[in-house]
Each structure stands twice: as C-alpha cells, then as structure tokens.
Amino acid sequence: MRKEHTNKRKHSRKLKGNMLSVMTAFLLIAVSWAGFGSVITSAKDSNTTISSTPVVYKSIxxxxxxxxxxIAEQYKPESYSIDRYIKELRELNHLQSNQIYSGNKLIIICDTLTNVDPDCIQIVSR
Incomplete structure (x- = not known):
C-alpha cells in the first residue's frame, strides 16, 4: 500500500511539473506575441514620414x-512655411520655446539640394 501511495505522489509531482512547464511556455509565448504585436502596431501607426529628399544644414x-x-524669413526654403520652419528649428536644436540668445549657435535648414548656399553642409537625408 505504501509503495502504491509513493508512486501516486511521484506521478502527481511529475504531472504538476509538466503542467507548470506548459503554463510557463504558454505565458512566455503570450507575452512575446503581445510585445511583438505592439511594436508592429506602433510602427504602423507612426506619423513619421521619411522623405528621400536630402536636406542641407548650416550652423549660424x-x-x-x-x-x-x-531667421526663418532669411533662411527658410521656399517649400517651407515660416511656422513649419520654426517648428523644425525648435526640434532640430532641442528648443523648449522660441527664446534664443545672441552668441549661441543654431543649426538651421538651408534648403534641399536645389539652390544650395555654398556655406551649407549636407548632414543627413530625410
């Protein structure tokens, strides 16, 4: 009788161990699937647009x-509105407001590769 009881206990532990392994595997798959789905969704829903037109920058x-x-009136490319140009300057230079200080450097967008000012340097393509 005692041997039969011991075998039942071993079988019960083995079954619990197997169920725990299956549940852990299922949980890992579910978490991975959810994480991968959110990455795909965020990339798909992103409002970021990438243009193949190279943009030229200059430091002033x-x-x-x-x-x-x-500065926008002086340097903005024809394709930009003043508001859009200022918004891009703020993002490019990590400005929290429209406040700028004399003597500081500012990276500006000169133009696309058409009508390039010789002082401008192409840094990245957008």
Whole structure:
C-alpha cells in the first residue's frame, strides 16, 4: 500500500511539473506575441514620414537682433512655411520655446539640394 501511495505522489509531482512547464511556455509565448504585436502596431501607426529628399544644414551664430521668425524669413526654403520652419528649428536644436540668445549657435535648414548656399553642409537625408 505504501509503495502504491509513493508512486501516486511521484506521478502527481511529475504531472504538476509538466503542467507548470506548459503554463510557463504558454505565458512566455503570450507575452512575446503581445510585445511583438505592439511594436508592429506602433510602427504602423507612426506619423513619421521619411522623405528621400536630402536636406542641407548650416550652423549660424545668433546675433542680438535675431529671432526664430527673422531667421526663418532669411533662411527658410521656399517649400517651407515660416511656422513649419520654426517648428523644425525648435526640434532640430532641442528648443523648449522660441527664446534664443545672441552668441549661441543654431543649426538651421538651408534648403534641399536645389539652390544650395555654398556655406551649407549636407548632414543627413530625410
């Protein structure tokens, strides 16, 4: 009787171990699937657009009378509105506001490869 009881206990432990392994595998698959699905969804839903048009940049020193608006009027490519150009300048230079300070450097967008100012340097393609 005792041997039969011991065998039942071993069988019960083995069954619990197998069920635990199956549940762990299922949980890992479910978590992996959910994570992979969210990555695909976020990439698909992203509003980021990538253009193959190269953009040309230049670094300028901000003068006392400069504002982002005056810099936009002076340097923005024809394809940009002033508001869009200022928004891109702020993003490019990690500016929290429209406030700029004389003597600081500012990276500006000169143009696409058409009508390039010789002082501009192509840094990246967008």
């Amino acid at each position: 020193t901000i003068r006392e009378s400069d504002t982002l608006w005056s």
